[in-house]
Amino acid sequence: MRLNRLKSILRRELKFPYFIPSLVNIKYLTGFQGSFAYLVVDEDRVFFISDSRYEEYARSILPSSVVFVLQENDFSETLKNVVKGIGKGELYLEEHSLFLSNYLLMKRDLRGIKLVPGGDVVDRLRMIKDEDEISSIRKAAEITDACFKHLLGIIRPGIIEWDIAVEIEYFYRKNGCSGASFDSIVASGKGSSMPHYATSMVKKIERGDMLLIDMGCVYEGYNSDLTRTVFMTSIEPAFERIYSIVREAQKAALERVRPGVLTGSLDGTARGIITDAGYGKTFGHSLGHGLGLEVHELPAVKSKGDIRLRKNMVITIEPGIYIPESGGVRIEDMVLVTSNGGEVLTTSPKDITVV
Numbered sequence: 001m002r003l004n005r006l007k008s009i010l011r012r013e014l015k016f017p018y019f020i021p022s023l024v025n026i027k028y029l030t031g032f033q034g035s036f037a038y039l040v041v042d043e044d045r046v047f048f049i050s051d052s053r054y055e056e057y058a059r060s061i062l063p064s065s066v067v068f069v070l071q072e073n074d075f076s077e078t079l080k081n082v083v084k085g086i087g088k089g090e091l092y093l094e095e096h097s098l099f100l101s102n103y104l105l106m107k108r109d110l111r112g113i114k115l116v117p118g119g120d121v122v123d124r125l126r127m128i129k130d131e132d133e134i135s136s137i138r139k140a141a142e143i144t145d146a147c148f149k150h151l152l153g154i155i156r157p158g159i160i161e162w163d164i165a166v167e168i169e170y171f172y173r174k175n176g177c178s179g180a181s182f183d184s185i186v187a188s189g190k191g192s193s194m195p196h197y198a199t200s201m202v203k204k205i206e207r208g209d210m211l212l213i214d215m216g217c218v219y220e221g222y223n224s225d226l227t228r229t230v231f232m233t234s235i236e237p238a239f240e241r242i243y244s245i246v247r248e249a250q251k252a253a254l255e256r257v258r259p260g261v262l263t264g265s266l267d268g269t270a271r272g273i274i275t276d277a278g279y280g281k282t283f284g285h286s287l288g289h290g291l292g293l294e295v296h297e298l299p300a301v302k303s304k305g306d307i308r309l310r311k312n313m314v315i316t317i318e319p320g321i322y323i324p325e326s327g328g329v330r331i332e333d334m335v336l337v338t339s340n341g342g343e344v345l346t347t348s349p350k351d352i353t354v355v
Protein backbone atom coordinates (compact mmCIF):
# COMPACT_ATOMS: atom_id res chain seq x y z
CA MET A 1 0.00 0.00 0.00
CA ARG A 2 1.25 3.44 -0.94
CA LEU A 3 0.88 4.91 2.55
CA ASN A 4 3.10 2.16 3.92
CA ARG A 5 5.74 2.83 1.29
CA LEU A 6 5.62 6.50 2.23
CA LYS A 7 5.94 5.68 5.92
CA SER A 8 9.01 3.56 5.35
CA ILE A 9 10.71 6.49 3.59
CA LEU A 10 9.64 8.94 6.31
CA ARG A 11 11.00 6.52 8.91
CA ARG A 12 14.36 6.39 7.13
CA GLU A 13 14.47 10.17 6.71
CA LEU A 14 13.19 10.86 10.25
CA LYS A 15 10.32 13.05 9.04
CA PHE A 16 7.35 12.19 11.30
CA PRO A 17 4.83 13.71 11.40
CA TYR A 18 4.68 14.82 7.76
CA PHE A 19 2.18 17.39 6.50
CA ILE A 20 0.84 17.02 2.94
CA PRO A 21 -1.26 19.83 1.41
CA SER A 22 -1.00 18.60 -2.22
CA LEU A 23 -4.38 17.28 -3.38
CA VAL A 24 -2.78 15.18 -6.10
CA ASN A 25 -0.51 13.56 -3.53
CA ILE A 26 -3.49 12.97 -1.23
CA LYS A 27 -5.32 11.37 -4.15
CA TYR A 28 -2.30 9.18 -4.84
CA LEU A 29 -2.08 8.06 -1.23
CA THR A 30 -5.75 7.68 -0.28
CA GLY A 31 -7.88 7.70 -3.44
CA PHE A 32 -9.67 10.89 -2.32
CA GLN A 33 -10.72 13.04 -5.27
CA GLY A 34 -11.99 16.32 -3.93
CA SER A 35 -10.94 19.94 -3.79
CA PHE A 36 -10.20 20.33 -0.08
CA ALA A 37 -8.11 18.12 2.19
CA TYR A 38 -4.87 17.93 4.14
CA LEU A 39 -3.03 14.84 5.28
CA VAL A 40 -0.82 14.38 8.34
CA VAL A 41 1.18 11.16 8.30
CA ASP A 42 2.60 9.95 11.59
CA GLU A 43 4.42 6.71 12.26
CA ASP A 44 1.36 4.71 13.26
CA ARG A 45 -1.58 6.97 12.46
CA VAL A 46 -2.64 9.02 9.46
CA PHE A 47 -4.99 11.98 9.84
CA PHE A 48 -7.13 13.24 6.98
CA ILE A 49 -8.49 16.77 7.47
CA SER A 50 -11.41 17.99 5.38
CA ASP A 51 -14.71 19.82 5.83
CA SER A 52 -18.36 18.78 5.97
CA ARG A 53 -18.78 18.82 2.18
CA TYR A 54 -16.54 15.79 1.89
CA GLU A 55 -17.14 14.02 5.21
CA GLU A 56 -19.49 11.27 4.02
CA TYR A 57 -17.55 10.61 0.81
CA ALA A 58 -14.16 10.66 2.49
CA ARG A 59 -15.25 8.32 5.26
CA SER A 60 -16.56 5.90 2.65
CA ILE A 61 -13.32 5.65 0.68
CA LEU A 62 -10.53 6.22 3.21
CA PRO A 63 -8.57 3.15 4.30
CA SER A 64 -9.56 2.10 7.83
CA SER A 65 -6.11 3.10 9.10
CA VAL A 66 -6.79 6.76 8.22
CA VAL A 67 -8.58 8.95 10.79
CA PHE A 68 -11.03 11.49 9.38
CA VAL A 69 -10.81 14.88 11.13
CA LEU A 70 -13.57 17.40 10.52
CA GLN A 71 -12.38 20.97 10.06
CA GLU A 72 -14.70 23.55 11.53
CA ASN A 73 -12.90 26.90 11.60
CA ASP A 74 -9.41 27.79 10.33
CA PHE A 75 -7.54 24.79 9.02
CA SER A 76 -4.60 25.75 11.22
CA GLU A 77 -6.69 25.36 14.39
CA THR A 78 -7.77 21.89 13.32
CA LEU A 79 -4.19 21.07 12.36
CA LYS A 80 -2.98 22.31 15.74
CA ASN A 81 -5.28 19.87 17.54
CA VAL A 82 -4.06 16.99 15.35
CA VAL A 83 -0.39 17.85 15.88
CA LYS A 84 -0.79 18.43 19.62
CA GLY A 85 -2.52 15.04 19.81
CA ILE A 86 0.45 13.39 18.11
CA GLY A 87 2.61 14.94 20.80
CA LYS A 88 5.85 15.58 18.92
CA GLY A 89 7.54 18.95 18.90
CA GLU A 90 7.86 19.29 15.15
CA LEU A 91 5.98 19.01 11.89
CA TYR A 92 7.68 18.29 8.54
CA LEU A 93 6.17 20.19 5.63
CA GLU A 94 5.80 19.11 2.05
CA GLU A 95 7.54 21.99 0.31
CA HIS A 96 6.24 22.65 -3.19
CA SER A 97 2.55 22.57 -2.34
CA LEU A 98 2.29 24.68 0.81
CA PHE A 99 0.87 28.16 0.26
CA LEU A 100 2.60 30.97 2.08
CA SER A 101 -0.79 32.07 3.45
CA ASN A 102 -1.27 28.65 5.06
CA TYR A 103 2.27 28.67 6.37
CA LEU A 104 1.61 32.03 8.04
CA LEU A 105 -1.58 30.67 9.65
CA MET A 106 0.40 27.67 10.88
CA LYS A 107 3.10 29.95 12.33
CA ARG A 108 0.37 31.80 14.19
CA ASP A 109 -1.54 28.81 15.52
CA LEU A 110 1.04 26.05 15.96
CA ARG A 111 3.13 27.85 18.57
CA GLY A 112 5.62 25.55 20.20
CA ILE A 113 5.71 23.25 17.17
CA LYS A 114 8.80 23.53 15.02
CA LEU A 115 7.85 23.75 11.33
CA VAL A 116 10.56 22.01 9.30
CA PRO A 117 10.93 21.91 5.49
CA GLY A 118 10.38 18.26 4.61
CA GLY A 119 11.22 18.05 0.90
CA ASP A 120 8.82 16.46 -1.55
CA VAL A 121 8.79 12.86 -0.47
CA VAL A 122 5.50 11.87 -2.11
CA ASP A 123 6.47 13.38 -5.45
CA ARG A 124 9.62 11.30 -5.39
CA LEU A 125 7.60 8.21 -4.54
CA ARG A 126 5.29 8.93 -7.47
CA MET A 127 8.20 8.78 -9.92
CA ILE A 128 8.08 4.98 -9.90
CA LYS A 129 4.80 3.76 -11.35
CA ASP A 130 3.05 0.56 -10.31
CA GLU A 131 1.40 -1.85 -12.76
CA ASP A 132 -2.05 -0.23 -12.54
CA GLU A 133 -0.57 3.20 -13.18
CA ILE A 134 1.43 1.92 -16.14
CA SER A 135 -1.62 0.36 -17.70
CA SER A 136 -3.58 3.63 -17.40
CA ILE A 137 -0.66 5.60 -18.85
CA ARG A 138 -0.32 3.09 -21.68
CA LYS A 139 -4.00 3.52 -22.50
CA ALA A 140 -3.69 7.33 -22.34
CA ALA A 141 -0.81 7.11 -24.83
CA GLU A 142 -2.82 4.82 -27.13
CA ILE A 143 -5.80 7.17 -27.19
CA THR A 144 -3.52 10.10 -28.00
CA ASP A 145 -1.96 8.19 -30.89
CA ALA A 146 -5.42 7.29 -32.16
CA CYS A 147 -6.40 10.95 -31.91
CA PHE A 148 -3.36 12.05 -33.90
CA LYS A 149 -4.18 9.50 -36.60
CA HIS A 150 -7.71 10.87 -36.69
CA LEU A 151 -6.34 14.42 -37.07
CA LEU A 152 -4.19 13.46 -40.05
CA GLY A 153 -7.42 12.55 -41.80
CA ILE A 154 -9.03 15.93 -41.28
CA ILE A 155 -6.33 18.61 -41.32
CA ARG A 156 -6.06 20.56 -44.54
CA PRO A 157 -5.31 24.15 -45.57
CA GLY A 158 -8.16 26.46 -44.57
CA ILE A 159 -9.00 24.79 -41.27
CA ILE A 160 -8.79 27.03 -38.17
CA GLU A 161 -6.28 26.04 -35.49
CA TRP A 162 -8.95 26.22 -32.82
CA ASP A 163 -11.14 23.73 -34.67
CA ILE A 164 -8.36 21.17 -34.51
CA ALA A 165 -8.01 21.78 -30.76
CA VAL A 166 -11.76 21.30 -30.34
CA GLU A 167 -11.62 18.10 -32.39
CA ILE A 168 -8.85 16.81 -30.11
CA GLU A 169 -10.93 17.39 -26.97
CA TYR A 170 -14.02 15.85 -28.53
CA PHE A 171 -12.07 12.77 -29.57
CA TYR A 172 -10.66 12.33 -26.07
CA ARG A 173 -14.01 12.56 -24.35
CA LYS A 174 -15.63 10.27 -26.89
CA ASN A 175 -12.93 7.72 -26.15
CA GLY A 176 -13.25 7.47 -22.40
CA CYS A 177 -11.04 10.32 -21.22
CA SER A 178 -12.08 12.94 -18.68
CA GLY A 179 -10.54 15.52 -21.01
CA ALA A 180 -7.28 16.93 -22.27
CA SER A 181 -4.28 17.03 -19.94
CA PHE A 182 -3.57 20.66 -20.97
CA ASP A 183 -4.81 23.13 -23.58
CA SER A 184 -3.75 21.57 -26.87
CA ILE A 185 -1.13 23.52 -28.76
CA VAL A 186 -2.02 23.78 -32.43
CA ALA A 187 0.58 26.10 -33.92
CA SER A 188 0.73 26.72 -37.64
CA GLY A 189 3.36 28.58 -39.67
CA LYS A 190 5.34 31.15 -37.68
CA GLY A 191 3.32 30.37 -34.56
CA SER A 192 5.26 27.12 -34.24
CA SER A 193 8.40 29.08 -33.31
CA MET A 194 6.88 29.64 -29.85
CA PRO A 195 7.23 26.43 -27.83
CA HIS A 196 4.08 27.21 -25.81
CA TYR A 197 2.05 29.02 -28.44
CA ALA A 198 -1.60 29.85 -27.61
CA THR A 199 -3.86 28.23 -30.21
CA SER A 200 -5.70 30.87 -32.25
CA MET A 201 -9.48 31.01 -32.63
CA VAL A 202 -9.16 32.75 -36.00
CA LYS A 203 -5.94 31.72 -37.69
CA LYS A 204 -6.36 29.41 -40.66
CA ILE A 205 -3.73 26.87 -41.57
CA GLU A 206 -2.22 27.76 -44.92
CA ARG A 207 -0.51 25.89 -47.69
CA GLY A 208 3.22 25.75 -47.06
CA ASP A 209 2.79 26.05 -43.26
CA MET A 210 4.32 23.72 -40.80
CA LEU A 211 1.90 22.56 -38.14
CA LEU A 212 3.03 21.69 -34.62
CA ILE A 213 0.50 19.86 -32.48
CA ASP A 214 1.21 19.18 -28.78
CA MET A 215 -1.57 17.28 -27.08
CA GLY A 216 -2.41 14.89 -24.28
CA CYS A 217 -5.37 13.30 -22.57
CA VAL A 218 -6.33 12.22 -19.07
CA TYR A 219 -7.37 8.59 -18.78
CA GLU A 220 -8.32 7.16 -15.38
CA GLY A 221 -6.55 10.18 -13.88
CA TYR A 222 -3.31 9.60 -15.82
CA ASN A 223 -1.83 11.95 -18.41
CA SER A 224 -0.33 11.53 -21.83
CA ASP A 225 1.75 13.97 -23.85
CA LEU A 226 2.61 13.81 -27.55
CA THR A 227 3.99 16.32 -30.05
CA ARG A 228 4.28 15.96 -33.78
CA THR A 229 5.18 18.52 -36.43
CA VAL A 230 3.79 18.02 -39.93
CA PHE A 231 3.96 20.10 -43.09
CA MET A 232 1.04 21.39 -45.13
CA THR A 233 1.36 20.53 -48.84
CA SER A 234 5.11 21.26 -49.00
CA ILE A 235 8.27 21.60 -46.92
CA GLU A 236 11.09 24.13 -47.20
CA PRO A 237 14.59 22.59 -47.40
CA ALA A 238 15.69 24.54 -44.30
CA PHE A 239 12.93 22.93 -42.28
CA GLU A 240 13.57 19.53 -43.74
CA ARG A 241 17.07 19.86 -42.29
CA ILE A 242 15.81 21.15 -38.93
CA TYR A 243 13.32 18.31 -38.74
CA SER A 244 16.07 15.74 -39.34
CA ILE A 245 18.25 17.25 -36.61
CA VAL A 246 15.42 17.21 -34.05
CA ARG A 247 14.55 13.68 -35.01
CA GLU A 248 18.15 12.53 -34.72
CA ALA A 249 18.47 14.20 -31.31
CA GLN A 250 15.28 12.54 -30.11
CA LYS A 251 16.34 9.15 -31.44
CA ALA A 252 19.73 9.35 -29.72
CA ALA A 253 18.10 10.25 -26.39
CA LEU A 254 15.43 7.54 -26.70
CA GLU A 255 18.14 4.96 -27.36
CA ARG A 256 19.98 5.93 -24.18
CA VAL A 257 17.01 5.48 -21.87
CA ARG A 258 17.70 2.78 -19.27
CA PRO A 259 17.99 2.53 -15.49
CA GLY A 260 20.98 4.36 -14.05
CA VAL A 261 21.25 7.12 -16.66
CA LEU A 262 21.31 10.63 -15.21
CA THR A 263 18.49 12.84 -16.45
CA GLY A 264 21.04 15.61 -16.98
CA SER A 265 23.17 13.40 -19.17
CA LEU A 266 20.15 12.31 -21.21
CA ASP A 267 19.32 15.96 -21.83
CA GLY A 268 22.95 16.45 -22.84
CA THR A 269 22.75 13.71 -25.47
CA ALA A 270 19.97 15.45 -27.37
CA ARG A 271 21.25 18.96 -26.69
CA GLY A 272 24.72 18.01 -27.91
CA ILE A 273 23.39 16.93 -31.30
CA ILE A 274 21.33 20.09 -31.69
CA THR A 275 24.25 22.26 -30.56
CA ASP A 276 26.71 20.54 -32.90
CA ALA A 277 24.33 21.23 -35.78
CA GLY A 278 24.47 24.94 -34.88
CA TYR A 279 21.04 25.27 -33.27
CA GLY A 280 21.92 25.09 -29.57
CA LYS A 281 20.54 28.53 -28.79
CA THR A 282 17.19 27.68 -30.40
CA PHE A 283 16.48 24.81 -27.99
CA GLY A 284 15.60 26.73 -24.85
CA HIS A 285 13.53 24.26 -22.86
CA SER A 286 14.45 21.07 -21.11
CA LEU A 287 14.44 17.73 -22.91
CA GLY A 288 11.50 16.28 -21.05
CA HIS A 289 9.67 15.53 -17.84
CA GLY A 290 8.06 12.78 -15.85
CA LEU A 291 4.34 12.32 -16.21
CA GLY A 292 1.62 10.45 -14.39
CA LEU A 293 -1.14 11.93 -12.25
CA GLU A 294 0.24 15.28 -13.39
CA VAL A 295 1.33 16.05 -16.91
CA HIS A 296 4.57 17.54 -15.57
CA GLU A 297 6.03 15.78 -12.56
CA LEU A 298 9.34 14.42 -11.36
CA PRO A 299 11.86 13.68 -12.71
CA ALA A 300 12.64 16.78 -14.77
CA VAL A 301 14.80 15.74 -17.72
CA LYS A 302 16.85 18.93 -17.80
CA SER A 303 20.45 19.91 -18.34
CA LYS A 304 21.37 19.84 -14.66
CA GLY A 305 18.99 17.02 -13.77
CA ASP A 306 20.57 14.91 -11.02
CA ILE A 307 17.96 12.16 -10.79
CA ARG A 308 18.92 8.79 -12.20
CA LEU A 309 16.38 6.91 -14.30
CA ARG A 310 14.86 3.88 -12.62
CA LYS A 311 12.68 1.06 -13.81
CA ASN A 312 8.99 2.04 -14.16
CA MET A 313 9.56 5.75 -14.46
CA VAL A 314 7.63 7.35 -17.32
CA ILE A 315 9.21 10.38 -18.99
CA THR A 316 8.87 12.41 -22.16
CA ILE A 317 11.67 13.08 -24.64
CA GLU A 318 10.85 16.24 -26.59
CA PRO A 319 13.70 18.15 -28.22
CA GLY A 320 12.85 21.11 -30.44
CA ILE A 321 14.37 23.80 -32.63
CA TYR A 322 12.55 27.12 -32.81
CA ILE A 323 13.51 29.87 -35.26
CA PRO A 324 11.88 33.17 -34.21
CA GLU A 325 9.57 34.71 -36.83
CA SER A 326 9.99 31.62 -38.95
CA GLY A 327 8.84 28.37 -37.39
CA GLY A 328 9.65 25.50 -35.10
CA VAL A 329 9.84 21.74 -34.91
CA ARG A 330 9.32 19.59 -31.83
CA ILE A 331 8.95 15.82 -31.61
CA GLU A 332 7.76 14.36 -28.32
CA ASP A 333 7.20 10.82 -27.16
CA MET A 334 6.49 9.14 -23.84
CA VAL A 335 8.90 6.46 -22.68
CA LEU A 336 8.60 3.85 -19.98
CA VAL A 337 11.92 2.93 -18.37
CA THR A 338 12.20 -0.87 -18.39
CA SER A 339 14.73 -3.10 -16.63
CA ASN A 340 17.25 -2.75 -19.46
CA GLY A 341 16.11 0.09 -21.72
CA GLY A 342 13.09 2.14 -22.63
CA GLU A 343 9.76 1.31 -24.20
CA VAL A 344 8.35 4.14 -26.30
CA LEU A 345 4.65 4.31 -25.44
CA THR A 346 3.53 6.73 -28.15
CA THR A 347 3.82 5.31 -31.64
CA SER A 348 2.59 8.04 -33.99
CA PRO A 349 4.71 8.20 -37.16
CA LYS A 350 7.80 10.42 -37.19
CA ASP A 351 8.89 10.27 -40.81
CA ILE A 352 8.53 13.69 -42.42
CA THR A 353 4.81 13.98 -43.10
CA VAL A 354 3.49 16.31 -45.77
CA VAL A 355 -0.27 16.52 -45.46
Ligand SMILES: [Mn+2]
Pocket (backbone or CB within 6 Å): 225, 226, 289, 316, 318, 332
Ligand atom coordinates in the same frame (compact mmCIF):
# COMPACT_ATOMS: atom_id res chain seq x y z
MN1 LIG B 1 5.61 17.44 -22.70
